[in-house]
Amino acid sequence: MAALIGGCVLFSDAHRYGYVALDGEDVYDTGTAVYLPSNAPSITQRYQPAPVGRTGESPSKGHQGFDIIGRRGTPVIAPLDGVVRSSYWEPMYGNRLLIAHGADDEGRQLMTRYFHLNRRDVFEGDVVRRGQPIGRLGASGMLAPNLHLHFETLRVEPRGPFDTLVPINPHLHWYDGPGRVTCFDRARDYAAAGFRLTYPVPCRGIAWQGE
Numbered sequence: 509m510a511a512l513i514g515g516c517v518l519f520s521d522a523h524r525y526g527y528v529a530l531d532g533e534d535v536y537d538t539g540t541a542v543y544l545p546s547n548a549p550s551i552t553q554r555y556q557p558a559p560v561g562r563t564g565e566s567p568s569k570g571h572q573g574f575d576i577i578g579r580r581g582t583p584v585i586a587p588l589d590g591v592v593r594s595s596y597w598e599p600m601y602g603n604r605l606l607i608a609h610g611a612d613d614e615g616r617q618l619m620t621r622y623f624h625l626n627r628r629d630v631f632e633g634d635v636v637r638r639g640q641p642i643g644r645l646g647a648s649g650m651l652a653p654n655l656h657l658h659f660e661t662l663r664v665e666p667r668g669p670f671d672t673l674v675p676i677n678p679h680l681h682w683y684d685g686p687g688r689v690t691c692f693d694r695a696r697d698y699a700a701a702g703f704r705l706t707y708p709v710p711c712r713g714i715a716w717q718g719e
Contacts, residue, residue, distance in 0.1 A: 524577060525712060529554040542679050544689045547712040549578045552656065555677055572675035573621070573660030576709055580626055580655055582645040585692060585716065586636040587620060587705040595631045601658075602648025603628050607636060609703060616663050618703045619673065623658035624648050638706060639692045639716055645709065659708050681705050692716050 526546035558570035590609040603625035626646025662673040683690040683704040691711035710716045
C-alpha cells in the first residue's frame, strides 16, 4: 500500500517498479502521458512547473524535477555523455551532482542535476558516458525524508549579469521520444542525437554494466 507522509509518497515493495505519479501527465500541452516500463523503478513525485506570475517563474514553488524511489545504494547512472560541473555535499540536498551535456540548437547549455545521493562517484571535471555509474541513491540532506533520487533537467539562460539554470520537463527529452521513459541497455547503439536521455537508474532485467 502507498501512504502519504509529510508530503512525500512512501511505497511498499509492490510499487517499486512501473508506477508513475498519477498527476504527472498534466505538464503536457499536447496531452501526452508518461509511459514508464514495468521494470523501471517508480516515479513517485512528478515534475511540476513553477507558477508564472508578474515576476516570472518562482524557483521556490513547483517541483523542478521528479523523484525516483529505490533501495539505498541503487546505482545512479549518467543519462547521456557529459562533463561534471559540480560534485559536493550541502545540508539541504545532501550529496549532489551537476552534469553538462552540450548545447541545444540555440546554443544554450543543457544540464542534469541529482540530489540526495548516498555517495558521489564522479567529481568536477570528470568526463562521463551514458550508462556510467555516477553515484548511489540515498536520502542525504534535510529535504530527503525517504530514500529517493531527485532528478532535474536544466537549460542555462542569461538573465542580467549572471547565467540562470531554468528547469525544463525531463519527460520531453527521452531517447525514445516525449513521454517514453527509455531504460539504458548496454547492448543498444545510441546514436548521437542531441539531448536525448536514458533513465538515470538501471531497469530490472536489462544488462547495463560492461563485461
